Each structure stands twice: as C-alpha cells, then as structure tokens.
Amino acid sequence: MANRLKRVLPDIISEEQSAFVPGRIITDNVLAAYECLHFMRTNRSKANAHCAMKLDMSKAYDRVEWNYLEAIKLKLHFCRTWVNKVMKCVTSVSFSILINGERLQDFKPTRGIRQGDPISPYLFLICAEGLSSALKGEGGIQGIQVAQTAPKINHLLFADDSLLFFKAAACNARAVQESLSKYCEASGQQVNLAKSSIFFSKGCRQTIRNEIKSITHVENESLNEKYLGLPMEVGRATNGDFQYIKDRVWNKVQGWIEQSLSAGGKEILIKVVAQAIPTYTMECFRLPKGLCDHINSLLRKFWWGSERGKRKTSWVA
Numbered sequence: 001m002a003n004r005l006k007r008v009l010p011d012i013i014s015e016e017q018s019a020f021v022p023g024r025i026i027t028d029n030v031l032a033a034y035e036c037l038h039f040m041r042t043n044r045s046k047a048n049a050h051c052a053m054k055l056d057m058s059k060a061y062d063r064v065e066w067n068y069l070e071a072i073k074l075k076l077h078f079c080r081t082w083v084n085k086v087m088k089c090v091t092s093v094s095f096s097i098l099i100n101g102e103r104l105q106d107f108k109p110t111r112g113i114r115q116g117d118p119i120s121p122y123l124f125l126i127c128a129e130g131l132s133s134a135l136k137g138e139g140g141i142q143g144i145q146v147a148q149t150a151p152k153i154n155h156l157l158f159a160d161d162s163l164l165f166f167k168a169a170a171c172n173a174r175a176v177q178e179s180l181s182k183y184c185e186a187s188g189q190q191v192n193l194a195k196s197s198i199f200f201s202k203g204c205r206q207t208i209r210n211e212i213k214s215i216t217h218v219e220n221e222s223l224n225e226k227y228l229g230l231p232m233e234v235g236r237a238t239n240g241d242f243q244y245i246k247d248r249v250w251n252k253v254q255g256w257i258e259q260s261l262s263a264g265g266k267e268i269l270i271k272v273v274a275q276a277i278p279t280y281t282m283e284c285f286r287l288p289k290g291l292c293d294h295i296n297s298l299l300r301k302f303w304w305g306s307e308r309g310k311r312k313t314s315w316v317a
Contacts, residue, residue: 001086002118012076013125014132019159020121027283029156029163030230034284036153036165037232039146040201049168049204050144051212053176054227056195060160061120062112064127065188066091069113072130089119111188121159127187128157134179135164141175142167158228168204173215193217230284242291245278249295252277253302270299 009021018024040050057063066087073083093114094106113120135141135155143154144165156163166172184190197220200209213219226232234241252274261269278287278295304315 001089002122005119005122009122009125013129014136014157016132016153016155017125017128017157019157020125026158026228029158030228030284032153033156033163033227034230034232035146036144037199039144040199041233043201044203046203046205049201049208050165051168051201051204051209052144052199053164053166053216053218054197054199055162055164055180056192057160057162058190058192060189061115061124063188063190064113064124065111065186068130068187069123069127072126076126076129086119086123089117090114090123124159128159130187131155131162131179131183132157134183135176137179141172141179142169161228163227168200168208168212170208170211170215173212177216193219196220197222230281234285242281242285242287245281245287246291246294246298248277249274249298253298256302266303270303274299274302 006022010023013021015024018026018029037052040052043050069090070083070087073086074080090113091108094108096106097104113123132155141154141164143152144167145152153165155165164176166176180191196218198213198216198218199222200212209221213221231241252269256266256269274295278292281287
C-alpha cells in the first residue's frame, strides 16, 4: 500500500513540500530558504519589509486526528475503498502498559499515526497538505519574491518542519494566524509557541514588529542558526559558519583513537563515517580550502596513529 501511494504523491502534494516525495530532495528547501533569508537580511526597504516565521509542532505524528485524515483523503479524491483500507490499518492499533512486570488491559487510542510504519510518512504529508492549502487559499498571504522573475514563496514544508514567509503587515499576520488556527483545530496539531521563532528584515519598523508578534503570539525574534541541519547565514569568513563540521569529525576521531583498530578497521571508519560527514553540507555550499585541509589533517593523524603519545610519520602525502 505504501509503494502504491508513493507513486501518486508528486501529483497531489504541493511543490512546497519536499519530504518523502519521489523526485524532490531536502536541499531544494534549504536553497530556497537560504535565498529568501539572504534577501531579507540585505533588503533595507521599509515599504517592502518581510518576515519569516519558523513553526515548531508539538508531537506532530501523535496528534493527528483520524477523522481529519479520512476527510482530507476523500477531499483529494481517493476512492472510498482505498480510504477504508488505509484507515483500517491506522485505527487497528492497540497498546498495553507493564506495571511492575504485570501487563494491564489493552486500550485503543483515538488519534495519532505510528512512527516507523512504512505508510505513516506519506499519510502525514497528506495531513500537512491541509496547511499548505490554507496558506495558499483565496485572499492568501503575500509571500516573498526575491526577484522580478522569481516566484512568490509564502511557505516551505519538510514534513512537520514549517517555515513561513509573508510581507510584514498586520493583515498578513492575521491571515497566517487564521490559517494556522483552522489547520490546528481540524487536524489536532498544536504549535509550540515557546520553540517557534520569527525573523524580520532590516527595514521593518519596530511598531510593525511588535504588532505582528502580538498577533502571532511568537515572541522569540530570531531564527535558529540552522535550517534542516545547514547554516542559514554564511558570511565572508566561512570558517566559523562551518565549525560544526570540524567539531563533528574531531569528536568521531577522538573516540576512535582510544580504540585498538586494525588498518582495515581504520579505513572503513574513515571512508564510511568521517568522510561522509561533510557530504550533506557540500551539496549546497562550497567549503573553504582551509577547512578541508584541517579535516584531512585530523584523518591523517588517526590513520597513521601514534606511538607512546608521539605522532608517527605520514609516509604518503
């Protein structure tokens, strides 16, 4: 059933969603978000100010209402027979609790999607399509446009990771809040306001910022340093922006040095683990030469090993 559903996802899931859909990759959202945030950081126009809001959903998979899941599948024109089969898989789950080694009576939940089930990610995408439709509805939100030939973007989704863009105005903030309220009320989702954040372009007036924060109830006026695991701001001094790669490689190597490993074991760890760490970042950014040299230096020290605390000679450059 999961394999059959996967084939039709590109036709029914909006292009703003890049998770689990064949033909779409996570870096699509990363690059689009990076360009939008870069435009906001460099745009000082007060008349064309924008804001970005990153939403954090509480227990996204566990809060999905079954009635909503069934209704939105029918809205997407799935036939009743298929919907009934899927809902039978979803609603047949039961749980029991062990207390002091004794198993209590089984009970059945009334909502939620089981994580780890092959079809669950696809069902969650169908649920998230309700949020995407609400944000793009009639009289929708004015998104951000980084160039005249570029499309307007008002949201980017990666499963339950949501990033919204809209023009900094009270009317847009109310439209966003209304869309979120409708989606949460129907689907059972809940926005964690304490972990959500908002970011304004430099030209946005302070009075407008305060008004938008009051409407959306999001007080944290900063975006996280990373979005989907990659930095959202890369300046001219790039070594500091990619310091986390160096730290991750060093943490791995430091743990391996203390172990007694053969040459074959070291080779496997270097090729499969250490050299794979920067790969995801390198899909979007060009790493500085100094960082690459430093990582190679760490791996050389591990490969050639040490004797009585002293580094051995690296026989090959």
